[in-house]
Amino acid sequence: MLAERAYAKINLSLDVFGSRPDGYHEVDMVLQTIDLSDLVWIEKTSRRGLEVGASVSHVPQDDRNLAWTAAAAFFRHTGIEASVRIWIDKQIPVAAGLAGGSADAAATLRGLNRLYETGLSLDELAEIGAGIGSDVPFCVAGGCALATGRGERLQRVDHGLRAWVVLVHPPVHVSTAEVYAAMRPEEYQNRAISEEVVTALRSGDVEAVNQLVSNGLTPATLRLYPEVAEVWKRAAHVARFPVHMSGSGPTLFCLVPAQSTGQRLYNAFRGFAKEVYLSRFV
Template sequence: MQVLKAYAKINLSLDVIGKRNDGYHLLRMIMQTIDLYDVLKICRTESGIHITCNKSYVPCDNRNLAYRAAKLFMNKYGIRSGVNINIVKNIPVAAGLAGGSADAAAVLKAMRNMYLPGVHDGELARLGLNIGTDIPYCIIGGTALCEGIGEIVTPLKPFRDHILILVKPPFGVSTKEVYEDLNISKIIKHPNTGLIINAIRKDRLGVVSENMKNVLENVTLKKHFVLKQIKDQLIGFGALGTLMSGSGPSIFAFFDDMLKAQECYDKMKVKYKETFITRTI
């Protein structure tokens, strides 16, 4: 049996710089792994793909990216036996944290380890792109610049051990709908990606926090006013900076003081059940 942790991600920046003819948006974003994860237990079985999950609202059929990842791997490499996948879900769903993609990446890695240990991460990333644009990053992990539609992943100097509070309000957001509602020509302020990368290189949390930018906030924050309220509340508790992750609705904030972070967590947890205190890894 393979037991893997599937880690969530946040965006330290997210910029949309164009659109392809097929409708996919061209992105330039800085992704960061955080210490919030699902646990997957994966083992061989005689035939089929069988998924169980601790959350009743998570589909256990071909709607689940973990299922599709297993099927993709089997079809690609001619695997005739089956697989059992148990998912202990801790990452909020439809949250902008790549929880489904992280699970799919873990399945691809586990099946590689079980069947074809010679397959390298780059090949898995290319394979995973067929079912999800966040999967290549989730295969690589860490701190990375992601470009194209997400398939060009350039590792950056690790931005580890920075405390953050993560708040997921009690609703989900459709990534597809957010991108459909985004008008690229109306984006006035883009992230200064180069400045953020340089600050990461020097491990300057304050500079990163002050310059984080996600152009998808232009869409999601207008639809859900509570997200702006959450951001303001986090700043009120002493956060260095806040940002929406991905297409939302999760909001995170960096802190340079654990006592302030703990106080913020205690207060926000009363209002929002899915509030987490964690750190970058």
């Protein structure tokens, strides 16, 4: 048996340029790994097939689970017969805009590669992951990256910023497909700000990054889910930092320069929200 960490991500930018012939949308994003994580346990069994379980009951335990899908794709790619059990200790909120399912899938690919000693490179694992979900290739390696296309084309971004992240998860499940479908034509961007975000990251200036963070899905999410708008209003009232949304939401976050500042903000958010997390860049 072995374990792999599955790290969440946040979007530091998310520009949407319109729909594609394949049904996805053309995007330009800066993605950043944070240390909020699930733990994925994988062990060989004496029985044929895949078994998937999780520490929370509302996570699917069949082919609707991306970890299951990732394992099936790994065994198809390698030709190895599947005889494994996967257990996910969930800490990342589900359907939260933090790529929790994609992170579990990526951790499953890395873990199976270790368990069966198949020697696949991260690039090869990312290629397998691209057929599972748009965020999986990024989650395979993590860190910081510029993602384009439908999110599967990655360019690594090296920077030295060590920011802290305070997250608040409103009690609602958001459908990414519904959010994209609800976008209005005037909400599509005609230019990406990713290069400016990357420059700010490399400068090490949290305030500069904070002023640039943007998310083209925010208007659609707030229209569809007024609960998110209400939590955003409360967060903005107590925070002296800008409030941002990750992915299609509903998770909101603030970037802060120090752990002590993050702890104070965490305590303030706990005054009105149950699910609050203090994390940092990985």
